[in-house]
Amino acid sequence: MKHSPRVSALIALSFITALALAAGPPPGDVGPTYAIRNCRIVPVTGPAVEKGAIVIRDGLIESLGPVDKVKVPDDAEVVEAEGLTAYPGLISAFSNLFLEQPARPEGQGAPFEDFPQAQTQQPQEDRFPPGPGLFVLDQLKPKKTTVENFHKAGFTTVLVAPVRGIFQGQSVVLNLNGEPIRPMVVRNGAALHINFTTERGAYPSSLMGTIAHIRQSFIDAEYYAARQAQYAKDPAGLKRTEYDPRLEALAPFVRDRKPVVFQCNNVEDVKRALKIAAEFKLNALLAGATEAWRAADVLKKTPVPLLIGLDFRPPMTSLYATQGDELRKKAEAEIYPGNAAALAKEGIGFALVSAANGDGAPVLRGVRAAIKAGLPAEAALRALTIQPARYLGLDRSLGSLEPGKVANVVLVKGDIFDEKAQVAKVFADGVLFKYAEVSK
């Protein structure tokens, strides 16, 4: 087909505009202003508005309310959204997005072949790759398709956790507002991540060794921080503490109680993590925790934020997995999806997370299974919005639709957890992404 030069120019122009939109405004620029009109609004922290409007300016929510009460600014581009429901962008407080190597499924051991071979003569800090000082942000390669897949499942915000080693490194919170990584960063060094795994051919080679190693590391970090504090107060007569990059990275987590996320693959891991957290007074969060309901008594006594995964396969060591296929399948279909529902019933707080899923659709399938197993849909929504925002200390800017908060808005045809739900448009940091053209 041949276009006239004028038509071609128009097409090119609109293409450039689309690119510019998708990439988001350059930092410091004033972004576009939008007025979403005639949609149902579910703010999560307040009552739903049946026919409402939301004004987005420069990446933030300027105002929202019933459509007749919200003034559409003169400069706003109107987004007609009749028949759609606006939700706050969903948050996954634990994911492995954009990591080069595929994340391993939960419940499986570390991909040993990826570990550098242990050298007995190596210095201490190299023997525990990659270590607490690693920032996963430095390893991320964002992909447009992944962003879109998560948008289509309603997600606008993810915490990306590192995947290798025992002290895996520090995570980053990203707002999925395009492809370049820097504008996405909400908070780097969001949490330290610890996994109960082992090192091949090197210490520790067993779970009990790993637990001893984790404890000794925190003991050393406390000691290091205390020596530094003592020295800072008055160095006279004191020997300077030798600089240790590993302990330097760990110190803030014991000294300032920065968040520490433990990957918990089974019910015993939950208890192990709680013991370590109590010993070192850590600000702990437990991720995975697909058997958390089995530790409900302990969790009620020691409340701790749970980042519940939606992988319903019983862990390999579980009594539901070791007694034959019949029970294992039954457990996967009927028992494990009930984890979140059982926790909610006991009044134990949690967020739902995408975990190792590289795609958003299976996450929503998991949420639907959890709802089917008895989790109230409203609780599920909170567990994907305001609850993770609180756990990450980001609830003043994320997790609900309120004036002043970041404009992460998802426009959905149907209920967001309905199987037939379709995400029509997503605003992330006020950047508009268009997905499905939905009929009214």
Add this chain to the structure above:
Amino acid sequence: MRKQALPLPFLLGLGLLAAAAAPSLALPGAPDEGDILIKNGVILTVTKGVIAKGDVLVLGGVIKQVGGDIAAPPGVRVVDAAGRYVLPGLIDSHTHIALAGTNEGSEAITPEADVGAVINADDTSILTALSGGVTMVHTMHGSANPIGGPNVVLKTKWGRPSEELVVKEALPTLKFALGENVKQAGRTVQPGQTQRYPATRMGANAIIRREFEKARNYMERWDRYKKAAAAKNPPRTLVPPRKDLRMEVLAEVLRGERVARVHSYQATETLEFMELAKEFAFKVQCFEHIWEGYKIADELAAAKIGISVFADSWAYKMEAAEGIAYDAGFCAKKGVLVSINSDSGERIRRLFNDAAKTMKYGGLSEEEALRLVTINPAIQLGVDRVVGSLEAGKQGDIAIFNEHPMSAYTRCDMTIIEGRVYFDRDLVVKEREEAAKKAAAPKATGGVS
């Protein structure tokens, strides 16, 4: 011999019970009050003789009364044991069941690697143990290291959360190992790794000595610091020593707060270790396996060190070549505190068979043989005040056998822990039959698929 392998449906049956309970928070094996009355059995108390026809009453998990004609308090479950044998739950002094991992084999000295931190209450070996009347196990670090890690004592409460399994009354123990396992554990190396020291028996002895020297220094450093810190005006520049988990555990051994359980096979290495223990003044509670124990029975008895051994199956490797079936019986008669262990998640269900072998090899009586898997291991674990015999005041851990437990024809019918039934053969058989029936039933009878 009857094939004794536990069929899958048995395990599955109990598992389905578990499944039925979830996802509500009720766990399998949910406890009642721990009240039970066992009537009209032959009561083998172990420590207070045999009652030809008697009853055992357990209330709130504790044995209230052992004797004849005990009336059932209202609401208490009554088990008829007429014609059957009622005995204390068996105790396995040396196993590795219910753990996520056995050896921290990467290094030779790992007293910080505590098996108590890696309990796996979902291990189906617990079920296997219950089916053989075993109610308590000493589950241990493996034998790859001269100094392994702390061990833990558990009750076999299948379906209960791990923290409820731990026996807090038990003596803290630390695993040591001598001989071939230690020598060979470092032999398989990863590329780039050098072979682990020690590679000889003398090396094993030397490295253990070296670690205790280090631990002594460590304790002295802390003592000096604590003394200085307790002074009226401690110097501002006072710096505490670094806390070292490895040394902390060895310090517990040197202070007598934790006892040594030592894997050893041969007489010479065992005597050497006894010398080492004397030198550092720490307590050896028990030598494990010790096939040549009969050669040094007098020395063991004099030093009041127990042994925990296999009943037979010697000569499976060079260092076991001089093992004899009479080891346990002979040592017991010499006054050594002997227990028979399984060291296995499978042999654990016929621990009583293994104990009975000492009657043929060693000439022990039925009563003496039964002690090897009841009160003797209880003493070794420091829990004889609370378990190991049927006496008022002890915990209600009870096994019911159809024949005398030292008979070749016996089997365990019921296993009770703290008054709660954790294994009931009748129930299991019934469930198995139902499962078989269900499996054999035609899949879909009518209807549209």
